[in-house]
Each structure stands twice: as structure tokens, then as C-alpha cells.
Amino acid sequence: MTALSALIRRDIRIALRVGGGALIGVLFFLTVVVLMPFAVGPDLALLSRLGPAILWLGALLASLLTLDRLFMADHEDGSLDLITMSRTPLELACAAKALAHWLAAGLPLIVATPVLGLLLNLDMVATAAVALTLLAGTPALTFTGMIGAALAVTLHRGGLLMAVLVLPLSIPVLIFGVAASQAVIVGPMTFGAPFSILCALSLVSLVIGPFAAAASLRHGLD
Amino acid sequence: MSDLKRGEMQLSGHAVTCVRGGRQVFAGLDFAAVSGEAVAVVGRNGSGKTSLLRLIAGLLVPAGGKIALQGGDAELTLPEQCHYLGHRDALKPALSVAENLSFWADFLGGERLDFAESLATVGLDHATHLPAGFLSAGQRRRLSLARLLTVRRPVWLLDEPTNALDVAGQDMFGGLMRQHLSRGGMIVAATHAPLGIESRELRIGGMA
Numbered sequence: 243m244t245a246l247s248a249l250i251r252r253d254i255r256i257a258l259r260v261g262g263g264a265l266i267g268v269l270f271f272l273t274v275v276v277l278m279p280f281a282v283g284p285d286l287a288l289l290s291r292l293g294p295a296i297l298w299l300g301a302l303l304a305s306l307l308t309l310d311r312l313f314m315a316d317h318e319d320g321s322l323d324l325i326t327m328s329r330t331p332l333e334l335a336c337a338a339k340a341l342a343h344w345l346a347a348g349l350p351l352i353v354a355t356p357v358l359g360l361l362l363n364l365d366m367v368a369t370a371a372v373a374l375t376l377l378a379g380t381p382a383l384t385f386t387g388m389i390g391a392a393l394a395v396t397l398h399r400g401g402l403l404m405a406v407l408v409l410p411l412s413i414p415v416l417i418f419g420v421a422a423s424q425a426v427i428v429g430p431m432t433f434g435a436p437f438s439i440l441c442a443l444s445l446v447s448l449v450i451g452p453f454a455a456a457a458s459l460r461h462g463l464d
Numbered sequence: 465m466s467d468l469k470r471g472e473m474q475l476s477g478h479a480v481t482c483v484r485g486g487r488q489v490f491a492g493l494d495f496a497a498v499s500g501e502a503v504a505v506v507g508r509n510g511s512g513k514t515s516l517l518r519l520i521a522g523l524l525v526p527a528g529g530k531i532a533l534q535g536g537d538a539e540l541t542l543p544e545q546c547h548y549l550g551h552r553d554a555l556k557p558a559l560s561v562a563e564n565l566s567f568w569a570d571f572l573g574g575e576r577l578d579f580a581e582s583l584a585t586v587g588l589d590h591a592t593h594l595p596a597g598f599l600s601a602g603q604r605r606r607l608s609l610a611r612l613l614t615v616r617r618p619v620w621l622l623d624e625p626t627n628a629l630d631v632a633g634q635d636m637f638g639g640l641m642r643q644h645l646s647r648g649g650m651i652v653a654a655t656h657a658p659l660g661i662e663s664r665e666l667r668i669g670g671m672a
Contacts, residue, residue, distance in 0.1 A: 244570050244573065245570060245571045245572075245573050247570075248567055248570035248571045249567075249571055251567075252556070252559070252563075252567045252571075255558075255559065255563070256556055256558050256559065259558040259559075260558070318552070319552050319553070319554055319555065319556070320550050320551070320552030320553060320554040321554040321556075323521070323523055323548060323550060323552075323554070324548065324554050324568070324571075324572070325571075326522075326523060326543075327521055327522060327523065327543040327544065327546060327548060328544070328571060328572055328573075329540065329544045329572070329573055329574070330571070330573075463523050463524060463525065
């Protein structure tokens with residue numbers, strides 16, 4: 243346990259220091275969402291109908307933007323070698339890294355959502371619904387993205403490949419995340435059904451992600 | 465192996481073959497090292513010195529043959545009982561010297577030494593709070609050496625360990641290696657320069 247908490251603390255600390263990746267994601271999210279009302283125009287009804295989709299798209303792209311560094315930095319400076327050799331199972335180390343990444347880069351997106359909801363003419367309930375779906379859905383984005391990040395390290399290809407690999411896996415998360423938020427705003431579906439599926443997607447990725455990433459890292463040892 | 469004394473360990477490789485990128489680097493390599501012994505792996509550039517260390521560290525998979533450690537902790541695998549000091553020093557520029565070292569101490573686990581003491585041994589105690597990004601190449605190497613001291617592992621795998629170290633640093637490192645060997649550890653080092661301690665030579669890939 244000390245080993246894993248040490249890894250989580252280190253990754254969060256690096257992400258929050260100058261040059262760390264945590265703020266890049268939030269800034270990107272802010273930029274996308276702030277620009278959207280100007281692009282769509284002053285139609286408030288349209289804005290609030292598009293709101294959840296815009297917030298979700300922004301969060302998805304922001305998390306893709308920062309994920310490719312998840313293993314790359316450790317690979318480049320040799321830390322990944324030592325992590326692979328250590329007494330901590332690689333699967334757990336991967337899960338700890340993904341958790342740290344979510345805490346440093348995913349959680350700020352959810353905190354920023356209520357502020358951005360104002361810009362998109364979302365009322366209190368709708369904003370809360372979007373924030374809740376993001377809270378349930380962004381772990382799925384991080385943990386499936388981790389598989390792509392591990393493959394990118396193994397195959398010595400950077401960001402672009404990762405986006406291509408991860409996008410298909412993140413589409414279901416996007417669909418059910420937006421569907422649950424829309425259900426609250428316009429109906430006619432219930433919030434519960436898509437939200438449960440979203441939670442299920444997150445739980446599945448929590449289990450599969452670390453194993454797939456660790457397998458990919460082990461296979462690509464060199 | 466039955467002829468090992470109590471508490472003694474032996475690292476041995478039998479007919480180890482290494483293939484990288486479809487090219488055979490070396491084949492049928494036999495080697496052995498026992499507690500208190502240093503092996504200097506020598507050979508020309510590209511003869512597979514680093515590959516051999518990474519094979520022992522479990523970071524490469526041998527194409528043939530096998531590598532085993534006898535007499536160590538039976539519950540741990542060979543890589544878990546090794547320290548690997550490679551070209552890349554596994555330091556985060558954004559973290560301070562102390563943070564880097566205490567992270568590896570916590571993460572690697574096992575029997576450990578106070579890290580302030582090991583920083584003093586390698587001569588970095590004045591720079592504890594400096595971000596590692598500001599260290600010189602020699603200081604980074606010294607910080608990596610402090611990791612070997614802080615967390616105790618019986619097998620040290622060293623890749624060009626004296627690179628970037630000044631003369632005083634090489635002397636200090638020689639002393640550390642002797643101390644490690646006298647405690648029953650073993651060292652496998654890939655090197656071009658003399659190691660600075662008594663060592664057995666393992667030549668791979670023909671004449672240098």
C-alpha cells in the first residue's frame with residue numbers, strides 16, 4: 243500500500259508543479275466551452291439544448307489531450323523500467339497511475355463544470371446532472387485511455403495513434419453521458435437508465451484497463 | 465545448487481541468447497557470479513552489454529537459455545532482488561532531490577536506510593531541496609547511487625556506472641561497491657573504464 247500511495251502522491255505532485263499536465267486539460271476545456279456560445283450565436287434555447295454535449299465533448303478532448311503522457315514520461319526517463327522490476331504488481335501500479343491522473347486532471351474538469359454551465363444557459367439541475375455524469379463517466383475515459391497510452395509507449399508512437407486507438411472506446415461513454423444529461427433537460431427518457439449504463443462502463447474499464455495496460459507494457463519491454 | 469553455503473547466493477545464466485530487432489546479439493552465453501563477487505561485462509559497442517543487464521533485470525525476454533538466482537529470497541523473483549542503474553536515471557526534474565529519493569524508497573520497499581544518510585554518503589546533502597532538474601550530470605548519477613544505498617537489494621546491475629562521475633566520485637563509488645560486496649551482495653557491471661574494484665571479466669561479442 244505504501245508503494246501505491248507513494249506512486250499516486252508523486253504523480254499528483256508532478257502534475258501540479260510547473261510544467262505538469264494538470265492545468266493544460268482544464269485550460270483546454272475552458273477554451274472549448276467558452277468559445278462555443280460565440281460560435282453558436284445568441285440563441286439561448288439552442289445553447290441549453292447543446293450544453294451537455296458541448297461539456298462532454300470538451301471533457302473528452304481534454305482528457306485525451308493529457309493522457310498520452312501517462313506512461314511516456316516514465317518511459318523516457320527510465321522510471322518505467324524500475325516500476326516494472328519492482329515488487330508491486332504492474333497492474334496495480336497502472337491503476338494507481340490512472341487514479342492519480344484522474345485526480346489531477348479529471349477532477350478539475352468536474353469542478354469547472356458549474357461555472358461553465360452558466361455560459362451555456364444551463365439551469366442548476368441540468369448543471370448538476372452534467373457534473374454527476376462527468377463524475378461517473380470520466381474515470382472510464384481515463385482507464386480506457388490508459389490502454390492507448392500503454393500501447394503508444396510500446397509502439398513508440400506518440401499522441402496521434404493514441405487518439406485513434408482510444409476514440410472508439412470512448413464513444414459509448416460519450417453517448418450515455420450525454421443521453422443521461424439530456425434526459426434531465428428535455429426528457430422523455432429517465433435519467434436512471436443511461437446513468438446506470440455509464441456507471442457500468444466505468445466499472446468495467448476500472449477492471450479491464452489496468453490489466454490491458456500492464457499486458458501491453460510487459461509485451462513491449464525493450 | 466547444493467554446494468552453496470548457507471546465506472550465499474549464486475546468479476547464473478546458461479546458454480543465454482539475445483535477439484533484438486531480428487538480429488542475434490549474442491548466443492550461448494554462460495556466466496555465473498556468487499555472493500561478494502563483481503563481474504565486469506566488457507565488449508565493443510553494440511556487443512550486447514546493456515542487453516545482458518536488461519535480460520537479468522527481466523526487462524528483456526531471452527530468446528533462449530535461462531537466468532536464475534539461487535539462494536536468494538525464495539518468495540521474490542530475480543528482478544525484484546535487483547537494482548538496475550541504467551543510462552536513464554529515473555529522476556523527475558520537477559521534484560526535489562529528497563522527494564525523488566524518498567519516492568523510490570517508498571515505492572521499491574523492503575529493507576531501507578535513512579535517505580538523509582545515503583545522500584550524505586554520495587555527497588548531495590547540501591542539495592536536498594533543490595529540484596532534480598537543476599542537477600549536473602554527475603550529481604544526477606550520485607543521486608541514482610543514493611537509491612542503491614537507500615533500498616537494499618542483493619544484486620546490483622550497473623550500466624556504465626562511473627559515467628559523468630568525477631575522480632572523487634569514482635573513489636566514493638568504489639568504496640560503496642566494496643561495502644556492498646563485503647555484505648554478501650553481487651555486482652554485474654557493463655563498463656569500458658576500469659571498475660575500480662577487483663572484478664572478474666566477462667567478455668561478450670569477441671575481442672574489443
